[in-house]
Amino acid sequence: MAKESSGKLIAQNKKAYHDYFIEETFQAGISLSGTEVKSLRAGKCSLKESFIRIENGEALIYSMHISPYEQGNIFNKDPLRTRRLLLHKREIAKLANSVEQAGYTVVPLRVYFHKSLVKVDVAIAKGKKLYDKRESIAKNDQRRQAEKEFKIRNLTM
Numbered sequence: 001m002a003k004e005s006s007g008k009l010i011a012q013n014k015k016a017y018h019d020y021f022i023e024e025t026f027q028a029g030i031s032l033s034g035t036e037v038k039s040l041r042a043g044k045c046s047l048k049e050s051f052i053r054i055e056n057g058e059a060l061i062y063s064m065h066i067s068p069y070e071q072g073n074i075f076n077k078d079p080l081r082t083r084r085l086l087l088h089k090r091e092i093a094k095l096a097n098s099v100e101q102a103g104y105t106v107v108p109l110r111v112y113f114h115k116s117l118v119k120v121d122v123a124i125a126k127g128k129k130l131y132d133k134r135e136s137i138a139k140n141d142q143r144r145q146a147e148k149e150f151k152i153r154n155l156t157m
Helices: 014-019 034-041 089-100 130-156
Strands: 009-012 020-030 051-055 058-062 083-086 104-114 117-127
Touching: 014 020, 014 104, 014 117, 014 130, 020 089, 020 104, 034 104, 051 089, 058 089, 089 104, 089 117
Parallel strands: none
Antiparallel strands: 009 104, 020 083, 020 117, 051 058, 051 104, 058 083, 104 117
16 A cells, blocks of 8 residues: 655646546656656656556556756656556556456556655556546535535634
8 A cells, every 4th residue: 555645746647536436556666867856856747648557567657747857968868758667566466467357447646755765656446437527526516515614604603
């Protein structure tokens, strides 16, 4: 299971929470070059279209955009290159088994610093149908409305 992030949040994949039911999460390291880490420290990262595949016993993240570092010149890498996730073998096996089941996929949820290391929260997720999305939106609206009413009631007392 993923540990609570105690560091700075770099990027979050909000669309994943909207499109999927999150079953289980893992904390993974990520293999980066030096200029990519410097760019992440500046907060230049996007998880919007990124996804994870298990290939040859390795977890790889695709389409994670890390902007080139301004002072990196020749050391900059391709912003959309495939990056390797650092997970234990049993975690990779669990992810691979869940992907083989119908309807399950592996998605990145957020990128953050844990102490001085860059970490990625990876989730086993099941896709939502359209009616599930509508139900989630309705629940969030009810929750927001209840919080608003509670706040108004407490202010008047």
